[in-house]
Amino acid sequence: MVENTRVVVVGGGYAGVMAANRLTQRDDVTVTLINPRPAFVHRIRLHQVVGGSQDAVVDFQEVLAEGVRLVVDTAARIDAAGRTVALAAGGSVGYDYLIYAVGSGSAHPRVPGAAEFAYPTATLEEAERLRAVLVAAPATAAVTVAGAGTLGIEIAAELAEAGRAVTLVCGEVLGPYLHPRVRRSVARRLARLGVTVLEGPDAKVTAVMLDAVQLGGGRELPSRVTIWTAGFGVPDLAARSGLSTDALGRLLTDETLTSVDDVRIVAAGDSAAPSDLPLRMSCQAAGPLGAHAADTVLSQIAGEHPAPIDVGFFGLCVSLGRRAATVQLASRDDTANGFSLRGRLAVKIKESSYQGLIRHLADEAREPGSYAWKLRDGRRRDLVQTTRGEAPATAERSSTAGRSSTAGRAATAGRAATAGRAAAER
Incomplete structure (x- = not known):
């Protein structure tokens, strides 16, 4: 009798849930x-949790395959080596393959006083705590x-928009990802809402106190x-487990x-650093990367060679209160351009x-393998080769499967540049 292949997915965000659902295509695969x-966090609604206008919790029954x-x-x-995941509450879970999708959270602030007196917002618990403070x-x-x-x-x-007196300290520039033309439009909307925007070389918080902040x-x-x-930062699970990571702590992959x-071990989402050239941390990338991670595992189970990633971007959606938004358009390689959508269309x-x-996750739960992403960036292979300064090399790696694959390490300069960019924008 042939035993089922055990796949463990660590992390139940957009990428992890997509991967878990997609893995259920095969009846001989058990997914944990x-x-x-105990519930799914709809993370891109956390700003609304802070503002008190929306919840961000979704029952796993709505998005996770039975x-x-x-x-x-x-x-x-x-x-x-032992193919197990130790749990914080005790015990462990064994696996044949593991998908590493631990996501990201608030970066540890190095500014004096920030850890004691400032409120981070990258997780549900942080957003709920901040909401209570504001109330x-x-x-x-x-x-x-x-x-x-x-x-x-x-x-x-x-x-x-809710009537608070808000100052936005930008640290050099408002919306680093935005094209200058789009940035000016966003600044005008913020001004109409009454937000004081501080930009420039001195617009950096250098210290945080109980009732004040110090600027440059x-x-x-x-x-x-x-x-x-x-x-944003990532959990240090990979580093603590002795796995190779990039400068920010994301799992290095091919x-x-x-x-x-x-x-x-296969990675997906914000915690993945393919070729040391990670994609921007975003829900746009999370779904395709989660699906691709599952496809990689399924290919390995079938004895086939996994395909390289090919994920493109359309830009960035930014809500500007409940009645306004801006959609910054971009090239598929995630380079912002001077075009944007505003008004009611952007809000919609x-x-x-x-x-x-949520619909994509639910659809994949009902019909695993149905999710497909239309936006692709066919130029990534050239970028990887250019960053390496040579043609991709094939390296032998030790594993119980005894297989070889592309090592996927890039130059240190590429690591530093992309780590900074990914942490700056969601």
Whole structure:
């Protein structure tokens, strides 16, 4: 009798749930999803949780295939040699293949006082804690948002629309991803909402105090509630487990999303660094990367060579309060251009993105293998080769399967550049 192949997915975000659902195509594969929460977090609604206009919790029954076993716990360590995942509550889960989809969270702030007095917002628990603080604070209390990437802009707009006095400290420039023309449009909308936007070389928070923030140049700004949205980090599970990571801590993989250390481990989503050239941390990339990770595992089970990733972008949706939004358009390689959509159309697109992400997961749960992504970037292979400075090399890697595949390591310069860019924008 042939035993089922055991696949464990670590992380139940957009990428992890997509991967888990897709793996159920085969009846001889058992899928276990390890996630620290009993419910799915619709992460791109967290700014609305902070503003009190929406919830971000979805029942796993709505998005997860019936055949997937859910283990509510935190993965403490991956034992690649023993093919087990140790759980924080005790015990372990064995696997034949593992998909590493632990996602991302708030980066640890290095600014003095930020860890003690500022409120991060990258997780559900952080957003709910901040919401409670805002509810308790007077309506006239000064609010400072540090960091002007997408999350910072969306939180500032949400709170200003609700009547809060908000200052957005950009750290050089508003919306680093945005094209200058689109950036000016976003700035005008924020101004209409009453948000004070601080840009320039001195628009950086250098210290956070209980009731104020200090900016570059020594300026002090009163702040009853300081919100920290400056950058994203990833869990250190891979590093703690002895696996190779990039400078930010993402799992290093080849172009098929297979770990450079072990062909039995495949990565997806924000925590993946294919060829040390990770895609922008975003829900846009999470779905395709989750599906591709599952396809890589299924190919390996079938004895076939996995395909390289080919994921393109359309741009970036930014909500500017409940009644306005901007859709920054981009080339498929994720380079922003001077075109954008605004007005009611942009609001509809932004709202449809909330619903669309959940629908994609639910559809894949009902019909595994049906999800397909239309946007592709055929130039990535050239980028990888150019970054290496040579043609892709094939390296032997030790594993119990005894297979060889592309090593997928890129130059250190490419690592530093892409790590900074990915952490700056969602």
